[in-house]
Amino acid sequence: MLTKSSMLILKRSKVIFNNRFLSTSPQIKTEFANGIKEIVMCNSQARNALSIEMMENLIYHLTSDQQNKELRVIVISGEGPAFSAGHNLKELVSDQSKQQKCFQLASELMNKILDCPVPVIAKVDGIAAAAGCQLVAQCDMAIASKRSVFSTPGANFGIFCSTPGVALARSIPKTSALYMLFTGFPVSAEEAFRIGLITKVCSEEKLNEELENICNAIKAKSRDIVELGKTFYYQQIHYNVKKAYELGGEKMQENLQLPDCKEGIQSFIEKRKPRWGSK
Amino acid sequence: MLTKSSMLILKRSKVIFNNRFLSTSPQIKTEFANGIKEIVMCNSQARNALSIEMMENLIYHLTSDQQNKELRVIVISGEGPAFSAGHNLKELVSDQSKQQKCFQLASELMNKILDCPVPVIAKVDGIAAAAGCQLVAQCDMAIASKRSVFSTPGANFGIFCSTPGVALARSIPKTSALYMLFTGFPVSAEEAFRIGLITKVCSEEKLNEELENICNAIKAKSRDIVELGKTFYYQQIHYNVKKAYELGGEKMQENLQLPDCKEGIQSFIEKRKPRWGSK
Amino acid sequence: MLTKSSMLILKRSKVIFNNRFLSTSPQIKTEFANGIKEIVMCNSQARNALSIEMMENLIYHLTSDQQNKELRVIVISGEGPAFSAGHNLKELVSDQSKQQKCFQLASELMNKILDCPVPVIAKVDGIAAAAGCQLVAQCDMAIASKRSVFSTPGANFGIFCSTPGVALARSIPKTSALYMLFTGFPVSAEEAFRIGLITKVCSEEKLNEELENICNAIKAKSRDIVELGKTFYYQQIHYNVKKAYELGGEKMQENLQLPDCKEGIQSFIEKRKPRWGSK
Numbered sequence: 001m002l003t004k005s006s007m008l009i010l011k012r013s014k015v016i017f018n019n020r021f022l023s024t025s026p027q028i029k030t031e032f033a034n035g036i037k038e039i040v041m042c043n044s045q046a047r048n049a050l051s052i053e054m055m056e057n058l059i060y061h062l063t064s065d066q067q068n069k070e071l072r073v074i075v076i077s078g079e080g081p082a083f084s085a086g087h088n089l090k091e092l093v094s095d096q097s098k099q100q101k102c103f104q105l106a107s108e109l110m111n112k113i114l115d116c117p118v119p120v121i122a123k124v125d126g127i128a129a130a131a132g133c134q135l136v137a138q139c140d141m142a143i144a145s146k147r148s149v150f151s152t153p154g155a156n157f158g159i160f161c162s163t164p165g166v167a168l169a170r171s172i173p174k175t176s177a178l179y180m181l182f183t184g185f186p187v188s189a190e191e192a193f194r195i196g197l198i199t200k201v202c203s204e205e206k207l208n209e210e211l212e213n214i215c216n217a218i219k220a221k222s223r224d225i226v227e228l229g230k231t232f233y234y235q236q237i238h239y240n241v242k243k244a245y246e247l248g249g250e251k252m253q254e255n256l257q258l259p260d261c262k263e264g265i266q267s268f269i270e271k272r273k274p275r276w277g278s279k
Numbered sequence: 280m281l282t283k284s285s286m287l288i289l290k291r292s293k294v295i296f297n298n299r300f301l302s303t304s305p306q307i308k309t310e311f312a313n314g315i316k317e318i319v320m321c322n323s324q325a326r327n328a329l330s331i332e333m334m335e336n337l338i339y340h341l342t343s344d345q346q347n348k349e350l351r352v353i354v355i356s357g358e359g360p361a362f363s364a365g366h367n368l369k370e371l372v373s374d375q376s377k378q379q380k381c382f383q384l385a386s387e388l389m390n391k392i393l394d395c396p397v398p399v400i401a402k403v404d405g406i407a408a409a410a411g412c413q414l415v416a417q418c419d420m421a422i423a424s425k426r427s428v429f430s431t432p433g434a435n436f437g438i439f440c441s442t443p444g445v446a447l448a449r450s451i452p453k454t455s456a457l458y459m460l461f462t463g464f465p466v467s468a469e470e471a472f473r474i475g476l477i478t479k480v481c482s483e484e485k486l487n488e489e490l491e492n493i494c495n496a497i498k499a500k501s502r503d504i505v506e507l508g509k510t511f512y513y514q515q516i517h518y519n520v521k522k523a524y525e526l527g528g529e530k531m532q533e534n535l536q537l538p539d540c541k542e543g544i545q546s547f548i549e550k551r552k553p554r555w556g557s558k
Numbered sequence: 559m560l561t562k563s564s565m566l567i568l569k570r571s572k573v574i575f576n577n578r579f580l581s582t583s584p585q586i587k588t589e590f591a592n593g594i595k596e597i598v599m600c601n602s603q604a605r606n607a608l609s610i611e612m613m614e615n616l617i618y619h620l621t622s623d624q625q626n627k628e629l630r631v632i633v634i635s636g637e638g639p640a641f642s643a644g645h646n647l648k649e650l651v652s653d654q655s656k657q658q659k660c661f662q663l664a665s666e667l668m669n670k671i672l673d674c675p676v677p678v679i680a681k682v683d684g685i686a687a688a689a690g691c692q693l694v695a696q697c698d699m700a701i702a703s704k705r706s707v708f709s710t711p712g713a714n715f716g717i718f719c720s721t722p723g724v725a726l727a728r729s730i731p732k733t734s735a736l737y738m739l740f741t742g743f744p745v746s747a748e749e750a751f752r753i754g755l756i757t758k759v760c761s762e763e764k765l766n767e768e769l770e771n772i773c774n775a776i777k778a779k780s781r782d783i784v785e786l787g788k789t790f791y792y793q794q795i796h797y798n799v800k801k802a803y804e805l806g807g808e809k810m811q812e813n814l815q816l817p818d819c820k821e822g823i824q825s826f827i828e829k830r831k832p833r834w835g836s837k
Binding site for chain 3 (some may be wrong): 089092093096099100103104106107110111114155156157158159160161162163165166169170172173174175176177178179181182183184185195234237238
């Protein structure tokens with residue numbers, strides 16, 4: 001999906017980011033083509049550690065093109081043998097203000113995935129550990145190659161994976177979540193698929209093909225409609241089922257008033273492809 | 280389970296229904312025998328669309344025999360290649376009052392399944408799409424033939440399956456729910472079984488046999504006891520686990536005071552079949 | 559894991575237990591060695607029924623060594639063909655004050671598992687029925703031999719498994735939970751594994767080996783860190799995901815101030831085994 005030649009390697013330059021200045025960094029490459037923005041963590045030497053720099057960049061790239069109606073899917077991947085090995089240990093052992101910043105950024109990163117108007121997909125081909133596993137579990141979907149492994153081994157060196165557990169508790173059965181958190185044992189991609197941590201598992205050769213199928217399916221839909229649906233999905237989860245249906249009925253009616261819905265239904269009746277207004 | 284000859288084909292006649300008059304329709308056939316009421320959607324030409332008429336009839340038949348102590352299980356099925364293809368598109372493109380009615384009825388239908396004193400089982404042999412898939416996911420249990428498929432493709436024509444998502448979010452892992460909702464891709468019966476959307480999958484020849492096993496197991500129990508259990512299950516879900524146990528302890532004591540409980544325990548001690556008071 | 563010769567068979571003697579006196583009983587044997595406390599229900603004649611006596615003893619042994627820093631894991635198992643067949647029916651048919659005591663103790667037992675500072679693992683080799691199945695589902699993890707079976711058949715004799723349903727609803731998909739509760743059908747260990755009720759399934763010969771792997775992984779970690787992690791896991795579940803991440807960030811910072819965390823990180827940097835302060 002991402003060819004070396006086509007990669008936009010970000011130069012260290014000051015850009016405005018949430019009212020603070022951010023140095024974009026060589027830790028991340030992005031490609032934005034055909035509606036798909038792939039954000040590639042490429043600090044393979046540090047096993048794509050979610051350092052403060054890396055997280056600031058992920059947040060920046062997750063949000064920077066959200067107003068661009070061409071954007072339809074965001075893919076997060078990692079270069080090298082690790083998708084991501086989690087937080088930067090050096091930063092965690094430094095002063096408390098840096099620790100605080102680290103976890104505030106991690107929370108912000110997770111929130112940005114939840115709030116992103118387009119689906120965010122983790123493409124995993126390697127190790128996803130600790131906060132790296134959290135990142136996978138928090139994405140809307142995840143696909144992984146068979147050689148990938150997932151783990152939350154923080155307790156091995158004294159840092160329980162409490163925040164990764166937030167994501168695991170909401171995506172896999174309790175007995176699997178606590179197994180991963182208490183033992184720190186790695187879980188194979190096949191097992192991650194079995195327990196519902198990832199959407200698809202395939203050979204590494206097929207990874208981009210599988211991803212493309214999913215992306216094409218999303219791109220065939222209206223961006224506005226998908227945004228409405230994603231927003232509501234994460235909203236209704238917090239209500240009891242009857243209240244959720246009540247809100248859902250209102251949301252369906254709101255949906256029906258959108259121009260892209262009228263066009264979608266019309267195209268269905270006329271048996272032709274829809275021409276979405278907002279791409 | 281439902282033989283052609285024994286079917287009660289409802290005639291268009293005015294019957295009282297929740298303080299409003301309802302025309303029962305040829306869209307539904309029901310059979311009520313041996314404690315099992317099967318409600319068969321039989322508008323196969325319209326792929327058993329959950330039209331206003333269909334939903335009103337489903338609600339009517341879900342509730343009409345609830346006071347009848349002979350009623351032990353309700354089965355919902357569909358004639359033809361589709362279990363149900365979801366809402367009636369024509370009704371969704373008409374005026375807003377009809378749209379509103381459509382989603383109010385859909386909510387009411389889901390609530391009636393939750394509130395039904397006997398278990399409600401979806402028997403699926405075909406396509407269950409959009410609100411049809413929601414209906415399956417909202418039933419207490421679902422069994423399906425191998426050739427069945429499940430999908431929430433609404434976004435393809437501009438209507439995100441927000442209300443089906445309410446049911447999916449509460450029955451399958453997040454990563455599978457969002458895959459179905461964002462891509463609209465159909466999911467095979469085997470896959471639906473894997474992710475927990477359905478209770479059993481079997482060949483179409485075995486479908487009635489599997490259903491009968493489950494129904495017979497329910498019928499061997501007391502109706503009052505099953506009602507108490509179902510009601511509490513959907514109630515305790517909304518509490519934290521410790522509060523749920525506290526309420527559960529009270530419910531168990533309430534259960535122990537029921538005549539059918541005393542009879543059940545007595546029969547167990549005497550090693551004989553229980554004679555339930557309320558059938 | 560538990561050899562006959564090494565077992566501490568508790569004698570009937572008065573011991574202080576939560577401000578009340580308890581007769582410890584021959585219904586339970588315990589072994590506490592190498593950081594692992596195994597609590598063995600050994601009333602196989604009564605299929606390890608969760609009688610008042612049994613539950614009081616389970617609560618006693620779950621809590622009695624919690625201040626002992628040598629304690630790292632608690633394992634609950636059962637001698638004979640049944641892990642546990644659930645409550646004692648005789649006690650349930652007696653006077654209401656005994657019924658009340660029974661369910662209060664059951665709630666207390668579940669709460670003690672949740673509040674236990676070390677992981678609690680069910681080791682199942684046989685039948686786990688009704689409250690016995692609840693006990694398995696409430697443990698942090700469960701491993702079972704292939705010949706084990708799980709069921710919630712209470713409704714067969716008039717007592718719906720409402721409190722076991724509290725545990726099932728929080729550990730397996732709805733469609734499986736209601737299948738077990740409504741039909742009372744037993745579920746094989748393989749099926750229990752598939753639906754996420756248990757963490758691992760293996761041959762009975764491998765059961766202790768599998769358990770040991772998990773226990774050793776836990777023992778390699780700091781007790782303080784694991785306690786912090788377990789406590790937070792069960793706390794954050796009750797919040798929406800964004801609030802949970804916010805609390806999680808604070809918890810991670812709290813974790814980083816613990817002596818065992820500083821030691822863990824130091825050991826990681828120095829590539830040596832950590833020397834945990836609190837064992």
